[in-house]
Amino acid sequence: MSAHLAPPFRAEHIGSLKRPNELLQKRVEFDEGKITKEELQKYEDKYIAEIVKLQRDIGLKGLTDGEFRRHMFYDGVFDNLDGMTHVKPVPKEWFMPYVPDIMAFQELNFKNADTYVCTGKLKRTKPFYKDQFLGLAKFVPTEEVKNLKLTMCVPHWFHLRHGPYAYPKDVYKDDAEYFADIAQAYREELADLYSVGCRNIQFDDPMLAYFCAESMLKGMAEDGLDSDAILDLYIDTYNKCLSDRPADMTVGIHLCRGNFKDGRHFAEGGYDRIAIKLFNKLNVDTYYLEYDTERAGTFEPLKFLPPHKSIVLGLISTKIRKLEDEEEMEKKIRAAAETVANGDQKRSVEVALNQLCLSPQCGFASHSEGNQVTEEDVQRKLTLVANIAKRVWGTPA
Template structure:
């Protein structure tokens, strides 16, 4: 099988991790203009180095920077392109329990272009730390939003003037993404994870209606455009670069936003998306059963089951998780399966409602289950 020889996906994680107290304090001080950007970076650098060491200590083979330098998983990245800015703006999105994220969003202010995206430096620092503290068996993994996430919002009238035809907007975005992927590869990156909140939302009528009103396109036209743009980016990746996708259903302060229901609608298109692995959320009943996985016919791809919740501290029963993996193997061969938490522990800097110790216990628990299902060697390949 292709993936088993390339990266340690049998026991993986989605990437974002709870911000440490020094990070929280420094970012709060920076927001109040009590410290400058250089001082903030010093704290971030120091805490990311500690985080890298902690991930290695607990047994992870894919190492991230926890997204410690970001306010939220996607806005910071998109604002690194020319023609996209992050602004203060009250967001309409309300997660379960009435939780509302910070009042920030992104807006398109001009033609979208890439010019020395600042997050390339973030990856370089991560890789240097992994090389320094690892033993050569770890890989630096960098998570960025998928191109289609640009649709995870409403377009204003000014943006429609800049891009009267959404096809042109996606074309420019695809070009910018290809340049970022190339730059990450040249910086030594061999594992990129795209995070995508749009494909899983196509069974949400409110979401799809908003996309249709913003673009003037039908649901099917939007889906086709998202698939094409994604594959245009993926087709240029080198043979030894892995690009996976986390099909996210929303995650903020241990609450979800959308996408109740199974993968019935989107699973049939997974074979059309040229990713190397799909991270799917399966930590509760709202994700449905495993039957939609029968539509995935590729055997050069891994399906990473998010059976461990990142929302709550309680550890899942190992036996129950193994039983669910056996159940999933009725539709996908066990050798094509892997396990992870269903989402990151901190999609935004606020983080989910559990402690750092509870977070690491979750990750260690997940790795132990992976080893018991796949064996020590396979789980660490």
């Protein structure tokens, strides 16, 4: 297997974890100007230390900070990138109605909506995630720093959402110029992260999963857009962002169909439409795939997985409190291995099984408020993931 495949581990979690109520309250106080950033950080540190201990006690190795220093999962890049401007309120026409979550938010009439749009040349003049990584690394022994997982925003987040309003034509003449500067910023960020010990990156990308949704494909076609060409553009942008990464930096991508507040999803559709490009043209090492409900389709697209890549099966739901059945989950994992083994590039079931891992289908709190689960539910769900991993592979590592 490739050197990139050190992470993921057999038992994984996506990244965000349930934030304690006290931390949520302190973030409100910070937003209202009642406490300083330094005071807020004390509470973030307190609870990150606790959540790291919880993950280690369960037996997980790909540790995260639970995204406790963020409000939304995609925070970090565009709010720190020169040339981006925060806009609130946002003109309704700036949101592309064919994007599945935009369709859902239309019901709210875009009340209190805010966003970032490009208003000048994009340039990285300060780190995006370095402080978050170092703020996590201080809670683990030096030898475990290489296992820490950092989640980050995808390069096309605002491009898909805003279409022709994503950047002014007097700043960038076309998408190629726009994404060239974004890719440069990501290359600089990854190099900076690598220099402080980061070896495990996960892009959180609902956007690629949206290309599986018939509703979006239909809406794009009605607007005269070539969805295949746009998907190719995004894959090419990823590859340019990652073109300089060191051989021992593992990169994964998490595809999600929506995880808003009460666990609401936004899109449906199997991976069949994008599987060949996803697994064979996108230069990442692993894929975190949602598979907790029928809306993600069957395992059939996994037949296109190359032998040098891995898949983390998101079979455990973060949206409901009920625990999944261990035996049923093992059967699904082995069924997925059979599909991989009998795919385009044949291999033994044992080899295919070793390309698979297990995780929840998404984070427990993609935004600060999180899903309708308790902190105790999070512990029970992650313990279940570790137990199933032991059952299938003999170890959660």
